[in-house]
Each structure stands twice: as C-alpha cells, then as structure tokens.
Amino acid sequence: MNPVARTVLQRLGLGLVTLFIVSIIIFSAIAMLPGDFAKATLGQSATPETVAAFQREIGIDRPPVERYFVWVAQMLHGDFGSSFASRTGYRRTVAEIIAPRLYNTMFLAAVTALIAVPLALGLGILAALYRNGWFDRLVNVATLTTISFPEFFVAYMLAYLVISRDTFIGSDFAQTLPHWLTVSLNWALNAVPKFPTLSNVNDQTPFWEHLWKVALPAITLTLVIVAHMMRMTRAAIINMLASPYIDMARLKGMSPMVIVLRHALPNAWAPIVTVVAFNLAYLIVGVVVVEVVFVYPGIGQLMVDAVKSRDVPVVQACALIFAATYILLNLLADIISIATNPRLLHPR
C-alpha cells in the first residue's frame, strides 16, 4: 500500500482508539459519582422512592459495561440522554439543549479563526524574517504580555474600553486630568466602535447582527490566540531557516523571496499546520471563559452552568464534543503533515 495512505489510516485508527478511551473516561464520570449524589441533586426533601427512581434513570443499578454500550449506541443515534434538570412530565433532552448552543460556539470559533490564523501566520513569518530587529523585539514583548493575561482580563478590558466611551467624560478620573488630555482621550475613546458588551443572541438573530454581537468575544479570543500562534510560527520558521539546505540556497545565489517561498515553505507546512491545530484547539478552551464574560449562549457557558449544578449528562455531552473536536483537529494536522512529507510521498 502507498505509505501515505497507510500512515493516514494508522493515524485515523489511533484517533478512533483515543476517542474510544476518552469516551470511557468521560462515561466513568457517572460511575465515580459519590453515593449520596442523588440526594444532593434532588435536595434534602427527596423521598426514598424519588431517589430510587433517579438512580434507575441514570442507570446506576445496571452493570457499567452494559450501560456504557447503551450510552454509546444512543449517542451514535444523536441521543445524549436527558438533563438532570428534567422533571416528571417535562423531559429536556441534552441534544435539544446543546444543538443551538453548539451552533453559536462554532460561529464564534469560526469568526475568530478566520481573523486570527492569517494574522498570526503573517506576523510570525515577518518576525522570523526580521528576527532580532526592532519589529521582532516589539512583537516579542507584546505577545509575551498578551499570553500572560487571563482571557477574562482581556475581555473585561475591552468591555471597559467600550463602556468608557460614554462614562469617561463624567468620571472623577477625567476631572483630575488636564483639560486637553481629557478632551483628546475622549476623542480617542469615541473612535472605538460601540460594540455590544452583552452578546445576547438567539436562534432568530439575523446573521449580520449575530456577527456584530460576537465582535468583542471574537476580538478577545483573537488577541489571545494570535500571540500564541505567532510565537510558535516564528519559532518554527526560524528553525526551518537554520537548516543546511537553506544555507545552500543562499550560496546558490537565490533571493530571500525565493528562499522563503520555494525552499522554506514546502517544508514548513507540517510545523505550521501543527501550530494552527494546536491553537484552534486552545481556542475551544478560551471559548468557555469568554462566553461566560459576554453571556454568550454557547456550549462553554452551558458546560460551566452544568458543572455548577452537577448536571452530569450535560457535562458529559459537552466534554465529549470538546474532546472530539480537539482530537479531530489534531488528527487533521497530522494528516496534512503526512501528506506534505516528501519522504512519505515519494518512497524509496
């Protein structure tokens, strides 16, 4: 068999195995729940009958292996079970809770990725080409600073900036400054677009309005991701430029442009793709915090609420979706790396 196809199949297999193990771990979450969990969830007033009914509902009375396979089978049919928030006569399935929120999260992630990936790659390549120059140093300090910020700090700073647009002129702080400074600061603040600081959308929100409402979360995530991705791109490119064949290209009299485009780039796909995948995966995590800050009805916010109320089926479903996306992205990066590796493409 073609070595590329073989390696790709191997990776796919490995990805499936990983997903399988991850699903077992997440599933075990229920099995590992402490014994008095039902009572804690249903409240002190719960009668023994309701506790028993609840335990039957989450299936603690059946053997775990059987439960696991039932759980997987149901999930494959799109049935993620019912939320613990269901009450008798009012069943809320996990799927119906998650579906609209999943769309919202994907929307936010996609918008962020579309801005962040090209920006980070461009900046990273520039910094690598002009390394140790003033641009590189500036970018180094700037990105080092941004990656050190908690996401919620960046988020609230942005929100604060937008709010200050209206409140700054009337604040005590503004009064203490010299008049000209107050005026020019106010003028600068007024240049900030009036982004909504609450991203309250629902399924009726039209596309453009949706886009407008996710502006702040998307910018926050972009700032955080770009810093990471840019630094890694820079490192990957510098690493590449240190190879002997790049030296050789220089000694062959090739121009810097040709060296980068023809000699470095074809070998840079694998590291760059890895960097992008890693950061997109990181994006998923950043989403959780940012959604909470801007009260954006996405899956991250849902998961945090479910953790607080210990709504295990919802937590499981969310975790599984996050993990699957993460595994998928890394798998994709692996496959692209394999498919661009000349040693595998052209076997001996």
Place this chain on the structure above:
Amino acid sequence: MKSSGPGPREKGKDLLQIRNLHVEGFSDERWHPIVHGVDLTLKRGQVLGLIGESGAGKSTIGLAAMGYAKPGCRITQGSVLFDGIDLLAVSEKGRRRLRGSRIAYVAQSAAASFNPAHRLLEQTVETAVAHGLAGREEANRSAVDLYRRLQLPEPETIGFRYPHQVSGGQLQRAMTAMAMACRPDLIIFDEPTTALDVTTQVEVLASIRNIVEEFSTAAIYVTHDLAVVAQMADRIMVLRHGRTVEEADTRQMLASPSQEYTKTLWAVRKLAKPEVPADDYLLTIDNVTAAYAGKVKVLQDVSIKVPRGRTVAVVGESGSGKSTLARVVTGLLPPISGSISFAGQLLPTSLKTRPKEVLRRIQMIYQMPDNALNPRQTVEEVIARPLEFYLGLKGARRDRRIGELMHMVEMSEDFLERLPGELSGGQKQRVCIARALAADPELIICDEITSALDQIVQEEILKLLIRLQRELGMSYIFITHDIATVRAIADEIVVMHRGKVVEQGLKSEVLTPPHAAYTERLLSSVPEMNPDWLTRLLASRKI
C-alpha cells in the same frame, strides 16, 4: 550553455585574491577572532587545497571566498577580489548574481544540503534558470550530461528522484553536478568526502577530479585529510588557528615541508607497533548472531578470539556491524544465538545479569569524549566513581589512586577540579581512559576513540594506549574504520563487512597479499600521501 565570465579563461591569470581577511565568530556573548589576516591567491583553473586541523578556519575562509559568512560569524576586515570585483564591497544583490553562477559551493553533508521537498533535477538547474543563463529545457539536458560525466547511474532518470531516494556517494556527485551547472569559474569544495566510507570516497574523488579538469574550473578544496588533498590539489595551503602556516605546490609540500608544524602533520602516519603473536586467549566470541528489535541481522555468525595482553583491531565501514559487536560484548545487546566466554567462563549475555566483578573487568571508551563525560561532573568526580563503586576506595587512599591514574594518562592533577567543558578533545579522551583504568580492567573496548581527534592528538593517544598495555597488560578490542590507526596499534586484525567477518589473523598476515576480495578493495581505497596514488589506482582498477 556558455561560460559567463567576461575575462579570458586560460590558466595563469589571477581569479581570486583574498587579502588580509579577518573573520570573527560570536560565542559566550562576545566576538572571537576565527581568521586573522589570511592572504590567498588563486589562478584560473588552479585547485588550491586548504588543509588544517579543527579550528584552523579553513571552512570559514572557503565561505569567505564567496563573500559569505555563516550565521553567527562576520567578516571584519580585508578584501576578496573575484575577477576584479571586491565581494565584500559590492552589494548583496551583486554577490547573489555571482553565487551559483560564477562561484559555486559543494557542502560536506549532501544529505542535509539538498532540499528534501524538490527533485534533484529541479535543484540542479535552479541556479542556471534563475540567473537567466539557460532555458529550462537546455538546462535539463545539460544536467543530464553532467550526471553522465560524473558517472551517476541512470543519468537520464536519476534527476527525477528526491534526495532521500539516492545514496550518500551519489548525492555528493549530484551536488557537484549542481555546482557545475552554470560552468562556474570557481567551486568551493568543503570536505565533500569526509562523511563517506573510504570505498565510496574513491569513486567520488575520481568523479570530482575528472570534471574539474575537464572544464578547467578553479577550485578551493577544504579538507583535513592530507592524502586526499594530495590527490586533488595543485597547491596546498596549511592553516592553523586562523593563520597561514605555509603554502607551496603539492609535490614540493609533500616532499619537503618547511615549517615545523607541517612536518609534525606529515610525520603522524608513520607510527606502527610491531605485532606480538599471542599464546593465551582472554575473550572468545563463538558464532554470535545479533539483531536490533527483530530487524535485519546486524551480526551474522561472528567468531572472534581476543588474546590476553594484545590488541585486536576490528576494521570495517559503516554498516559492517563493528560497533554492534562492542554492544554485544558489553552486554547492551544480548545476541540471538552464539556465546561469549571471558577468562575461561561463559559470559552472561545481558548486562543486567552480569555480576559487578565481571562488569569491572570489561571497560569501554567511546568515540566522542564530549558525549562520554558528564558535563556537570569534574574530572575528579568522574575518576573517583569507579574507585568507590568497584573497589570501595575512600578518603586518602582514593585520592592517592586518583593521582596515580592522572599520572598514568600524563595529566597534571591541576585538572582534577575542572569540568569537561574546560578541557581540550585530547584531554577529555585521556580522562575517559583514566576512568576505564580506574576499574582495573582486563579488557578495554575502544570504539573509534581517535576518529574525532586531530591527527597529532590521535598519535599521542595511540602512543599512550600502547604504553599502558605494555605496563598493565590488558587487552584491547580496537574498533576503527581507519587503516592507519590499525597499522599503528594492532596485533591482530578482524575485517568485517555487512555483519560478517571477512578475514582475520595477525596484522602482518592480513595486511600483506593475498587478501580476501573485500579486504583488497578496502585497503586499496585508503588514500596515500602520494599525488599519483589516485591516478594509479584508477588505472589498475580499469584493467
């Protein structure tokens, strides 16, 4: 394709003049001089050999001839006049126009210097097409022609392969073709055969020499190997610590070097210990077969006897299994079949099952003393450990023994508090020897222990080992690819090829004809210090 040089091409005119070249390198947070004020003149069609030990600055000068300094280096002073153009004064663009088209470069490691993402042919013609010297079609045809002249197999199609699909010797020739593509006036060869085995080296040397003569290209040939440079160069320049020692025509330089340093370089090859036949055997390897993790067998049915108090030299090229042999003897790689007995007793195959006393009696010394010494341990700590571990020596007795060992390896006790980073290569290897001696061993396995050292240091180490053997009476298994080293130290020789023993016996028996076919090829491929050696060898092989 035509020659692009505007000047006349006949021999004799000056093509390259380097005057008062100074280069500095950056390390430890400051700039250190690497080359101090070297002058060099090269005429059209002439081949100049730059020779020197590590740190002589020969590669740096070679690159400076292209107006190039490695990353981390800078040219601080001097001029490089190439055909009337000062490469250091002209713009970067001007230099780029010359590089590849009129001055080309052949690197030591072809495998790393070819871009893995492009086919050989694309890379061969790249410069010619980019500099507008030829159309794609014409350049391709010319490249195939060059492949043929360089005796590459299947010249018509080899260009469509990727670098990883071609062997090391072929890649080195393909790189020469790439350098030749624009018919440059000057080629810099930077140790082009150093990474190759001797039998491969001969073929590549012959190809390079033919094509350079054919196009009467001027060349700077950088190497540390005197015998190689004797074959390739018209003139030789000897360098040391970034300064010129002397320069002369090849024959004159070989016959009568004038400087003391050059004479010591030349003298090295003459060391030869007289062999002493053995009567008693210390180690017997019987029909050993070994493999790494179920892969191809690296050793097949190998039987070797090591006499007590003598040296067995194991000779072979890369892939011959000689280093694997060392791993089997030390127990790092238990064999699949066969047995080893040591001092009359069967040796447990695996390291884990060997008692401490057996471990003590077999010691090992490695090729790279840099890797064999822990950079965070002082010389004293390194030597003290085996004394404590095996012999339980402590306090004053231990310190006295450390002093004796340092004395044995001819080192001052002042070195005891130093870290390996503060020692020279030769000193590090001496510390490794002292560490092995500390265990009071009966057998020392020396795995290419002189290959990473400069010639003069090599000789000192070999002399030391011979003296120690005479005084202490241990046996050596001396693994090497270098025939000169074998002549110097061996009593008996084992020739290995592809995991099998081809020939073994006393040094005099193996080194004098008749040889086994492979031994013949190996021995005849070792360059000699005679400028006519390659010519004669090629003539004799054609018959």
Place this chain on the structure above:
Amino acid sequence: MTRSESVAAVQRLRRSRATRAKTALKKAPFSAWFGIVVILGYVFVAVFAHWIAPYGETQVFSEAFAPWSQEFKLGTDQLGRDMLTRLIYGARNTIAIAVATTLLSFAVGVSLGLLAALYRGWLDQILSRAVDVLMSIPSLIFALVLLTIFGSSITSLIVIIALLDSTRVFRLSRAVGLNVAVMEYVEVARLRGEGPKWIIAKEILPNVMPPLVAEFGLRFCFVFLTVAALSFLGVGIQPPTADWGSMVRENATLITYGDVTPLLPAGAIALLTVSVNFVVDWFLQATSGLRDEK
C-alpha cells in the same frame, strides 16, 4: 590533592558560578529586572498579608459596593468587604495554591518522565500512551468534568490541576531526558552497573535543570491562570476564601458603570504572569543562547 585543597576547589567552582550568575544578572534586560522586582513584591505581600492588610479577610462592613474612600482605599465588594484587604489575601491564597499545584505536578511529571526516558520499553509505552489520551482532552474541560465529580474543594482543585498539568511536564522531561539518556556518559554509568537512582540523580538531572527550571516558570503561569479561570467561572476556589478569579466575577457588574475596581484583581494576575514570563524568557536566552520556544 588534600582535603582542604579539594574543598577550596569546590568553593572556587561555586564562586565562579556565583560570579557568572552575577554578570548574567548585570546584563539582564529591563524586562527581566522588572519581572524579578515584581515577583519579589508579590511574594512579600503574600507572606506578610496578615500584617499588611487593613482589615480581616472576611470582615463585612455595612455598605456593599462602596466607592473608593479614605476608609476603604479601593471600596468594598458585593458583600461589603474591603477590596484592598481581599486583594492582599487573594495574593496569598491564589499564589499558594498555584505554587503547591505546580510543585505537585513537577514531582509527578519529572520523576515519571525521566524514568520513561531512561528505561524506554513498556513503561515508556504505557505512560506515553496514557499521557496522549489525557492530553487529547483540553485540560480546562477535563478539569471541569473532574470537578463535577469531586466537587470544588481546595485539595481536589490542587490534585486535579496538578495531575492534568503533569502530563505536559512529563512530555517535556521525557524529551529532554531522552536527549541526555542517549548520551554515552549515561551508558558508561549503566555499564558500570549503577542503579536508576544514581543515574537519574547524578547523571541525568543535573543536565536537564535549565529547561526544567524554565518550564517550572511557564507551568506556574499556566496553573495560575487555570486556577484563576476556574475560580472566575465559579467552580474553583470557593467563598469566603479571597481569591482574584472569583473577585473579578463577583464584582463584574461594576464595570458596566465604568468602575475599574473589578479589573484590579485581573490586573494583579496579569502582572504576575507577565513578570514570570519575562524572567523565564530571559533565563532561557541566558542559559541556551539560541533556544526558541517550542
């Protein structure tokens, strides 16, 4: 060499190391100096919180969300507790938890990583595959799942985050350990018959210290940010313990009125992580010259 001479030699060596460190410090860029000073300041505040803070950690006053004043330098929070006091105690709690977590994570990660590097084989296979799986779930998500099960006590917080973070420490120490374990001086030690304790402690560990020290700084930042994020989300450090993450969340509404107070704890987090990153960045450049981050 006599005993006193060898002692002198060791001292000379130490002194030369100390002077080397001193010259390196002298050459350190402004960012590194800034980082060092800030970190020392935080440590001081954390250690002496009890003496510096004007009020008690959970002392409640009558007015909630009081503005900045003489009495409450930074106002009060949603329950009427002094913000400055909470900020100071927050330094102690948040930093202590992050340090404990990082130490635990390193103890587990480094020892397993070096063992895997030294022995390869099945031990390495099992550990590496397990780490692969653990790392295929984003750590914040995994932490959320585990916190659902075990609840948000400080112990479970430390153990869970340390466990998840040790996977990264494992990967790094295994990688740098492998680079050293293939060195011939390690082989020499094995051939001599040394046990794993000697090989790891004397041969490998001293040679992997610089990257591990740098990694300690980076992991501390990461752990610190994770704890802060979890607390911010309300599933980390639980009230009434003062901590910066939850302080931001509890007072976030003030931002809508243009009040910067809730940004202060967030800024305190940012300042510390920036400082640590600056110092680590400089340390990496000083110890290895060319090493770029992965």
